[in-house]
Amino acid sequence: MPLLDTPVRLGVQIQPQHANYTQIRDAVLRAEDLGVDIAFNWDHFYPLYGDPEGEHFESWTLLAAWAEQTERIEFGALVNCNSYRNADLQADMARTIDHISAKGGEGRFIFGTGSGWFERDYEEYGYEFGTAGSRLNDLADAMPRIEARWAKLNPAPTRHIPVLIGGGGERKTLKIVARHADIWHSFTPVENLAHKLGVIEKWADEVGRDTSNLIISNELGKKETAEADALFDGGVRLFTIGVGGPDYDFTELERWIAWRDAKNS
Incomplete structure (x- = not known):
């Protein structure tokens, strides 16, 4: 680890806020036409920035629509909140979306998940917020149920x-990564990356899993x-980059597509 003999892929997080449904639908189709590898949304119920009462859409129903609307790209949430849905239901929803997206071949759905953090979602929708530790414990309990x-x-x-x-939490999150993940996503700066990978390796040894095929993911943001x-x-x-509505300006995305293509040439 890390897995180096794999192409660079680029994901765009089409934020499902401050835009109407048509604008979101058109954005994911434009992203596919541009050659993006993966389209993500996020799993929240209210905008994360801007007008807190602005337009916002639910993650999983959008993903089911993307499964039908797109032809090539993979897609998923960056990331699903484990707290909002029963673990077995999450598995069934993921399987169903996987089939919707298959269209005669293999499905294209990526099950991106995390423990949740946006307190307003919990308060407004009646979920118990708990603590960061309890939510991570719930995620650790959910993953074996989902796989089963x-x-x-x-x-x-x-x-x-x-x-x-x-x-990137080393005591709980990276242990869950070591046990269950095919892709580890974080905002870890490059100077801390080797250390975090070492922690994953330590947990992998402890849980008895080979993580040699783990894909390492990071965000581009405003990076040079x-x-x-x-x-x-x-x-x-x-590599992932977020794009906000309502206009979904893909200028930066196009630059990173060219960078990806140069890396893969």
């Missing part, structure tokens, strides 16, 4: 549904090319 439900469902998922887990190059040298192979 996938094994029981009829029909089964069309493929091994990739699991993306976000976060040199910092992205350094993350690439550190083993990152999935």
Whole structure:
């Protein structure tokens, strides 16, 4: 680890806020046409910034629409909040969306998940907020149930549904990553990346899992090319960038698509 012999992929997080449904739908289709590898949204019920009462749409129903509307790209939430839905239900929803997206081949859904953090969601929708530790414990308990439900469902998922887990906490989150994730996503700066990967390796040894195929993911944000190059040298192979509504300006996204293509040439 990290897995270096895999192409660089680029994901765009199409934030489901401050935009109407048509604008969101058109944005994901434009992203696919541009050549993005993965489209993400996020799993919240209210805007995370800007007008707190602004337009906002629910994650999973959008993802089901994307499964039908798109043809090539993978897609998922960056990330799902484990607290909002029963673990077995999450598995069934993921399997169903996987099949919707397959269209005669394998599905394209990525199960991105995390423990949740946005307190307003919990208060407004009646979920127990608990603590950061209790929410992580709930995620650790949910993942085996999700995997077990996938094994029981009829029909089964069309493929091994990739699991993306976000976060960098060393005591709990990275242990869950080591046990369950195919993709680890974080905001870890390049100077801390090797240390975090070492923690994952330690937990992997403890839980008895081979993480040699783990894909390392990081966000681009307002980074310059040199910092992205350094993350690439550190083993990152999935890069994500967020784009906000209502206009969904893809100017920066197009620049990073060109950077990705140069890395893969």
